[in-house]
Amino acid sequence: MIPLAFSAPSEGCYFIDGAPGGRPTRRPTSWYDRELVTRSGEDILADLDSFAATELRNARLVWSGWGKETVIKDKIIKYPESEQFVRLVPDLDVLKLRIFFLSLLWRSAASDMPQYANIKLQECELEKLRLMVLNKNPYPLSFFPVHLTQMVTRGARHNLGPLEMKTPLDFGAGNGPLMLNSYRFYFDGLIANIHTNVSEKFHAGASAIYVGGDAIVIANCIKFEDSFQASNMIQHGCEAFMSHQSTMLKLLK
Secondary structure, three states: OOOHHHHOOOOOOOEEEOOOOOOOEEEOOOOOOOOOOOHHHHHHHHHHHHHHHHHHHHOOOOHHHOOOOOEOOOOOEEOOOOOOEEEEEOOOOHHHHHHHHHHHHHHHHHOOOHHHOOOOOOHHHHHHHHHHHHOOOOOOOOOOOEEEEEEOEOOOOOOEEEEEEEEEEOOOOOOOOEEEEEEEEEEOOEEEEEEOOOOHHHHHHHHHHOOOOOOOEEEEEEOHHHOHHHHHHHHHHHHHHHHOHHHHHHHOO
8 A cells, every 4th residue: 555665575575464453464565455446546556656656755755766876865843842852844745745645644555465454434525535646635734634744864774654643743832742643654764644633714824834835845853763663663572572472583584
């Protein structure tokens, strides 16, 4: 469901696939639901995926756009009256990029695959998303707004299914972060939090932080080693070894 450009293993390698409580298995690539769309629908999604691969790599928002660098050297600034650091990323087709992220949400919610079980939308929301993707319509911007967080150090290549979470968002002014409900998508060192409880009034006052709300994308920055992503990966690895030690030793040979 996440484009192969962002989710395939390194050449000659494979992923160890496992869910909490499940037996780990070897997987040559990421997850894909072949029953999700028609041929014409697949063409629409393929166009969005190809666009996103080029756009996000050129903007160095994903690890695969860094070349051999392990730490991003682009200018990172501190957000005013906040402990949060951000990158300001210009020259993106922000509205088409928003449609790409909405397509990830639609794909996950429409799929019956267990890796996407955390994403549950009402039928009316699902249909509205489908039509927005089909018609390449990013509006209204307050409907599932998308906020990005970028890893600024390179970590282990891995995938993680989307999660339903409460995520912090700090607007500065010394008030501390707000906790917002979101669907969290991760791939290739980039996190897209798609917020689910944002009113039109809230969005109007904070639109610049969301993809498509301004000509410049504001991406939060975090080191991989300090991230939830890293701690979650370590936790899953430990749980897999504790529950399926012999299987894991075979898979790692």
